[in-house]
Amino acid sequence: MAHRLTRALRDFTLLVMTAVLHVPAFEDNYIWLVRGRSADRVAIVDPGDAGPVLEALARLRLTPVAVLCTHHHGDHVGGIPGLVRHFPLPVYGPAREAIPGITHPLKGGDEVALPELGLSLNVIDTPGHTAGHIAYHGDGMLFCGDTLFSAGCGRLFEGTAGQMHGSLKRLSALPAHTEVYCAHEYTESNLRFALAVEPDNADILGYRNEVAALRSRGLPSLPSTIARENAVNPFLRSHRAQVRAAAENFAQQTLDSDQEVFATLRRWKDTFRG
Ligand SMILES: [Zn+2]
DSSP states (O other), X not given: OHHHHHXXXXXXXXXXXXXXXXXXXXXXXXXXXXXXXXXXXXXXXXXXXXXXXXXXXXHHTOEEEEEEOSXXXXXXXXXXXXXXXXXXXXXXXXXXXXXXXXXXXXXXXXEEEEGGGTEEEEEEEOOSSSTXXXXXXXXTEEEOTTTEETTEEOOOSSSOHHHHHHHHHHHHTSOTTOEEEXXXXXHHHHHHHHHHHOTTOHHHXXXXXXXXXXXXXXXXXXXXXXXXXXXXXXXXOTTSHHHHHHHHHHHTSOOOSHHHHHHXXXXXXXXXXX
């Protein structure tokens, strides 16, 4: 009984306070439910699994109005068929990728109007993790899928380091206060790598403590902000002297451009065990 009351109170607080709710899925995915200015309607971002989304919608009495996908990987789109069986939802996603049930193929520069939520989101091309990956930005929020993680970035499965570096530079230039909603909870392990690159960075050390406190209470480390990512994320900091020096030390050679520094960091992280 006490447990149910606590849970009801927590749900109520979430609904009053929060424009974006999180649904944990699989090992470490977050499916975001974006309310914007609506009381009881949401857009669903990257639903890899329908089950936990349907459960959250029912428990919180929320009505979905759209699905937004960032890229074609199964842990981001696998829940779409199960959701559209229950709700007649428009499905937005990258035009260049195979998204199940897609109704609105998008490319960089397009706009997604969600009047039910009082929101309009701009589409940003962010290739690198996959060839057609897109991100959604608007109203002080960024949904960046597997391109930008807090203190990290996605692996290069289909794109080049140059593409990913360009994508991250576009995200890095967004307004500093922008809230960053990544699709995975990788922050703690990413921070171990960030500290290997910049052991003396006070922002990383402080953030590591904040994240540890949140995670020990079972809370997400997200959203982050663009300001924070610019301060702690080595993949947004390849133009910094200390980051370049660390990458050159790893590569045992001089690196001639920020993009080479970025590519070296990505290779280093792929084999990093911290
Ligand atoms: Zn992915």
